[in-house]
Amino acid sequence: SDEWGNSNIDIQKKSIDESANIIKTPISVKHASKKAHLSSHQNFFNALEEEARLDITKENLWLKKDSFFPEIIIFCPEIEQQIKTIDKTIFTVAISILRDIERNQKKITDFNCSPESQTVSQKPKLKRRRMFTVDGERKFFTNHIKSLPSKYRMYFFEKENKIYIGYIGKHLPLQ
Incomplete structure (x- = not known):
């Protein structure tokens, strides 16, 4: 699929609410199948490093x-x-x-x-x-x-x- 070439992949998160209804929420998942994808996630990696320093x-x-x-x-x-x-x-x-x-x-x-x-x-x-x-x-x-x-x-x-x-x-x- 062409999506694998993207640095983010959109998916549907499914959950069940208190009334047993299925709730679909669109979310974007970080993805890295190419070296170039890593640089697009630099802010994410910086935040991880900052958390570790805490x-x-x-x-x-x-x-x-x-x-x-x-x-x-x-x-x-x-x-x-x-x-x-x-x-x-x-x-x-x-x-x-x-x-x-x-x-x-x-x-x-x-x-x-x-x-x-x-x-x-x-x-x-x-x-x-x-x-x-x-x-x-x-x-x-x-x-x-x-x-x-x-x-x-x-x-x-x-x-x-x-x-x-x-x-x-x-x-x-x-x-």
Whole structure:
């Protein structure tokens, strides 16, 4: 196909919404089958290098969270302990997702997200497990990103153009 000669290829991303409707979203994927394609992606490679220089680690995230995430992402206090115990791979994927959102490279809805089921939302014991601190007040975090390895989840709460992260960890109990 002639498309393989292009440095970007347009494809359709298909996802399923809460009502089981198939949503088609056009996206452009970077492609490099020729040396010349690499130079057309130089800004992308520069951004990758810049991200690597940030050197976000489990050890420095909490102290530097406001400089790593100055605009959109806010970590709830509960995260401080969680990041110390989660697997490094899970941490790396979570930070990559959050940095993409912070840099406006992606929206949170670009990831595999869903709200909690009605069952979870209506059971006080299960609901309490999904309550995290936002501006000193406990809030129910129904939405979660499921794009992490090993069925890990990242619970978030949106408020005033900010995204609060309350939990990064194993799937919370459903019973």
